[in-house]
Amino acid sequence: MRQAISDTRNSLLLRLSDKHDIAAWDQFVAIYQPLVFRLARSKGFQEADAHDIVQEVLLAVSKAIHRWEPNPARGRFRDWLFRIARNLMINFLTRRKHQSLVGSECIAELIDLQPAATEPDPDVTREFELEYRRERFWLAADKVRQQVKPHTWDAFRLTAIEEYSVAEAARELDMKEGSVVVARCRVLARLRTAVAELEGQPDEEHGK
Amino acid sequence: MNNSDSHVTDGQLRVLMYEQEDSVESVEIARHVETCETCQARLTDLSSDSQIELEASHLFSGYEPAVRGVSPGSGIPSNAAMQSEVEFDKGLLGPPTHPEMLGRIGRYEIERRIGSGGMGVVFKAIDTELNRPVAVKILAPHLSRNGAARQRFSRESRAAAAVVHEHVVAIHNVEANAEHPYLVMQYVSGESLQSRVDRTGPMSVEQILRIGVQAARGLAAAHLQGIVHRDIKPANILLEDGVERLLITDFGLARTVDDASLTHTGVVAGTPAYMSPEQASGDAVDHRCDLFSLGSVLYFVATGHPPFRAERAMGVLHRICHHRHRPLWQVNSNVPDELSAVIDRLLEKRPSKRFTSASTVADVMAHILQSLQNRRPSLMMGLRSWQRRHRLVSWMAAAVLLVVAGLAAKSLPNLERNDRSTASTTATDTQVSTMGPLTGSQSTAPQNSNAVAFTDADDRSAFDERLTEIANSLQVLEVRHDSNPSDPFQEFQLELRSLEQSLHQIDPTNNP
Numbered sequence: 122m123r124q125a126i127s128d129t130r131n132s133l134l135l136r137l138s139d140k141h142d143i144a145a146w147d148q149f150v151a152i153y154q155p156l157v158f159r160l161a162r163s164k165g166f167q168e169a170d171a172h173d174i175v176q177e178v179l180l181a182v183s184k185a186i187h188r189w190e191p192n193p194a195r196g197r198f199r200d201w202l203f204r205i206a207r208n209l210m211i212n213f214l215t216r217r218k219h220q221s222l223v224g225s226e227c228i229a230e231l232i233d234l235q236p237a238a239t240e241p242d243p244d245v246t247r248e249f250e251l252e253y254r255r256e257r258f259w260l261a262a263d264k265v266r267q268q269v270k271p272h273t274w275d276a277f278r279l280t281a282i283e284e285y286s287v288a289e290a291a292r293e294l295d296m297k298e299g300s301v302v303v304a305r306c307r308v309l310a311r312l313r314t315a316v317a318e319l320e321g322q323p324d325e326e327h328g329k
Numbered sequence: 330m331n332n333s334d335s336h337v338t339d340g341q342l343r344v345l346m347y348e349q350e351d352s353v354e355s356v357e358i359a360r361h362v363e364t365c366e367t368c369q370a371r372l373t374d375l376s377s378d379s380q381i382e383l384e385a386s387h388l389f390s391g392y393e394p395a396v397r398g399v400s401p402g403s404g405i406p407s408n409a410a411m412q413s414e415v416e417f418d419k420g421l422l423g424p425p426t427h428p429e430m431l432g433r434i435g436r437y438e439i440e441r442r443i444g445s446g447g448m449g450v451v452f453k454a455i456d457t458e459l460n461r462p463v464a465v466k467i468l469a470p471h472l473s474r475n476g477a478a479r480q481r482f483s484r485e486s487r488a489a490a491a492v493v494h495e496h497v498v499a500i501h502n503v504e505a506n507a508e509h510p511y512l513v514m515q516y517v518s519g520e521s522l523q524s525r526v527d528r529t530g531p532m533s534v535e536q537i538l539r540i541g542v543q544a545a546r547g548l549a550a551a552h553l554q555g556i557v558h559r560d561i562k563p564a565n566i567l568l569e570d571g572v573e574r575l576l577i578t579d580f581g582l583a584r585t586v587d588d589a590s591l592t593h594t595g596v597v598a599g600t601p602a603y604m605s606p607e608q609a610s611g612d613a614v615d616h617r618c619d620l621f622s623l624g625s626v627l628y629f630v631a632t633g634h635p636p637f638r639a640e641r642a643m644g645v646l647h648r649i650c651h652h653r654h655r656p657l658w659q660v661n662s663n664v665p666d667e668l669s670a671v672i673d674r675l676l677e678k679r680p681s682k683r684f685t686s687a688s689t690v691a692d693v694m695a696h697i698l699q700s701l702q703n704r705r706p707s708l709m710m711g712l713r714s715w716q717r718r719h720r721l722v723s724w725m726a727a728a729v730l731l732v733v734a735g736l737a738a739k740s741l742p743n744l745e746r747n748d749r750s751t752a753s754t755t756a757t758d759t760q761v762s763t764m765g766p767l768t769g770s771q772s773t774a775p776q777n778s779n780a781v782a783f784t785d786a787d788d789r790s791a792f793d794e795r796l797t798e799i800a801n802s803l804q805v806l807e808v809r810h811d812s813n814p815s816d817p818f819q820e821f822q823l824e825l826r827s828l829e830q831s832l833h834q835i836d837p838t839n840n841p
Contacts, residue, residue: 169476176477183611258388270350281385299363303345303372310346310376312385 141321145199146186148319150179153206156256160214160249178213182206199321207249214245261315265308272296276304337361342372434511435504437465453516456501462516463501473509486512489580492554496547498567498578514578519570522630523563531633534663538698540566541627541671543575545691548623551580552616552687559614561622562603563629601645602635606678609646617680620687624675631668632660636676650678667697703800795835799828 157178161171185205189198266274275294279285280301287305291298337345337358345358362368423433432439437454440462444451449469456463472478483505490500490512502513522540526532532540544566551558558565558580567576605621607614628636636654639645654676658669671693677683684690806824 169480172476173480187612254384255388258384259392262389262392273350281382282389284386297363299365299369300359302369303359303362306369306372306376307346307350309381309385313377313381314347316381316384 142198145197145202145321148199148321149182149202149206151260152253152256152319153178153182155259156252157210159256160210160252164214178206178209181209197321207253211246211249214249215242257316257319258312260319261312264315265311268311269304269308273304273307276301277308280305281309335361336365336368336371339371339375342368342375345372346376434465434467434509435507437463437513439465449511454513456513464498464514464516465511466514467509467511470509479505479510482510482512485580488554488556489551492551492556492580494547494550495574496543496576497550497580498576515576517567517569517576517578519568521564522566522568522575522626525568526563526630526633531661532630534631534665534668534701535698537627537630537664538668538694538701539573540575540630541623541694542691542698544577544623544626545687545694547575547577548616548619549687549691551577552619556580557614557616558619558622559608560603561619561626563626566626601649602637603629604646604649605680606650607680609649615680616687617683620675620683620690621677621680623687623690624672627672627675628654628657631657631664631672665697665701667700668694671697703797703804792835795831799831799835802828802831 154175157175158171161174162168166174182202182205186202189201191198272294276290276296279290279293280287285293287298287301290296291301294301296304341354341358342362344354345362348355350356350359362372434454436457438457439452439454441453442450443453443464449467449472452465452467454463454465455461468479468482472482483503486500486503486505490503493499498517499515500512501515504511504513520528544561548558548561558577560579561577565577565579567578568574569576601609603622603625605614605618607618625635625637637645637648637652639648654673656669657664657672658666671690675683675690684693806828
């Protein structure tokens with residue numbers, strides 16, 4: 122059993138010669154895997170079914186990559202990839218909203234539909250966009266949290282999320298107020314960079 | 330360090346934000362900034378914008394770092410986790426009822442671990458109800474936690490259980506609802522084709538053909554049920570101890586692993602050496618995918634290495650898709666052209682150019698095996714190697730050759746009389762084509778026999794039959810002579826002469 126293999130990524134590597142495109146795929150999987158799972162769970166799917174939906178979505182998108190041909194007019198692979206994935210998900214969620222949750226239509230089919238085919242529900246679109254941004258942000262947070270010291274992260278968490286004042290956070294963490302400010306800035310700066318990376322944007326020379 | 334003259338530069342602020350927190354430079358810069366409100370304001374400006382602040386305050390709800398753990402590959406057990414096999418196994422198994430046993434799962438008493446891989450661990454076990462040895466394959470924890478892999482495992486192994494064939498490892502039972510799903514299979518005492526070839530090197534032409542025929546028959550049985558193996562490789566082909574029997578294992582299970590590993594981007598366990606081009610490029614696969622892999626396996630058996638090799642897995646995939654393999658006969662000169670051609674056809678990049686079915690492959694290879702056995706001691710080609718081995722009787726062989734030559738000479742005037750454009754087809758061609766029917770041909774009758782010498786098709790097939798008989802007799806004679814070298818030489822000579830006469834009798838040019 123030496124040769125058990127994940128062939129999808131490899132076949133993509135063959136198809137996509139550009140390393141930026143490979144990175145785009147990896148980012149896509151990193152964002153969509155938990156995102157689709159979460160969305161499916163929030164729609165009332167059992168855990169196992171939600172896992173299945175994740176697999177189906179990723180497979181459907183990976184199959185659609187056959188249709189990708191580098192062409193300056195079509196823009197970057199990454200944009201195209203995230204666009205078809207987004208359309209797929211919005212179509213999927215729109216249909217789910219109007220149909221019963223039983224029975225599963227072919228997800229691969231949905232990918233071919235233009236967003237206009239089933240008029241995308243603005244609520245659905247907004248919800249998807251929000252969840253997408255949340256997922257992206259969480260991923261970035263996961264990354265940054267591993268880069269900094271625990272008290273640095275805590276200083277950020279208290280001031281940026283839990284709405285502590287700098288003074289309160291400093292007292293809570295037994296840090297100098299100046300250190301809390303520096304810590305918070307450190308994390309924010311890194312978060313911004315990490316989100317930009319997940320968006321496939323060139324690393325803007327660390328900030329401005 | 331609290332006067333405005335020594336404010337840090339923007340560059341230093343970036344170092345502060347992005348470099349290691351405890352680097353000397355960072356610590357030095359932090360010392361100033363922490364006490365300088367001006368620099369703190371500048372740092373705040375540099376580090377964030379309204380967008381990220383908004384996201385931080387709005388999107389963080391529900392964020393649970395400890396629970397999420399989404400880093401790629403997190404589902405794969407780490408080396409450390411696998412280090413203690415025994416501990417790992419105990420996690421899968423219940424406590425044994427017998428002190429010499431490793432553990433227990435369902436009604437199966439686990440004896441020992443016989444293998445492990447990406448999909449799970451295989452144990453030898455005793456079925457306590459039927460009191461027979463079985464092999465129990467337990468789905469790996471990272472797969473049993475994955476809903477899709479779990480479902481696939483149960484679906485595929487149930488389908489595979491429907492395949493009953495002497496060359497397919499039988500599946501006795503599937504327990505899909507256990508905490509760690511498992512399947513119970515026929516226990517095969519023996520070794521895999523991989524370890525056999527690793528141990529004893531490339532195999533003989535006959536062995537290759539026997540393996541090819543058996544494996545193709547097993548595949549045909551599964552394909553008939555609509556089951557594609559998808560992971561045919563030497564490690565999945567078992568050779569039973571003592572008997573020349575081969576069994577294919579792990580039907581349909583490859584997809585269980587695929588399901589789970591799809592999301593673990595970048596996980597490449599081992600080498601994809603036996604994958605088909607359509608698999609390597611992520612296209613849809615059908616039964617012909619298994620035919621390609623079978624070609625690679627036979628190539629491995631004949632040479633000791635797979636047809637597509639490279640340093641890294643990616644290189645292998647690339648070669649599978651874009652490079653032609655080196656023809657088998659070039660690597661192993663013992664391999665006859667017919668076998669080499671069969672493998673070439675199995676290794677066609679385009680499925681439509683391969684054989685249409687596994688049963689055709691089995692038939693073709695059985696045919697080659699048969700004709701190879703007939704040919705060896707018989708006329709033309711076989712004689713050459715025969716001569717080499719039997720110097721003593723090589724002159725006899727020469728005599729037989731003369732007969733053949735005579736046949737040819739006599740048939741030539743016939744050809745001229747009939748003024749046929751097939752004149753180049755001599756009697757010797759007839760022999761060759763009789764002995765070595767090409768791949769795919771169903772009948773043993775030569776396709777290009779010198780039809781002109783025969784008045785009708787019946788005569789021709791009668792001739793072919795007789796010729797085959799004579800060839801067989803010659804083989805029997807050789808085997809007897811081989812096994813009993815003290816046999817009186819005269820007797821051998823007499824029998825050869827009688828065969829020579831038979832050849833004369835069937836020569837169509839002798840009967841006006």
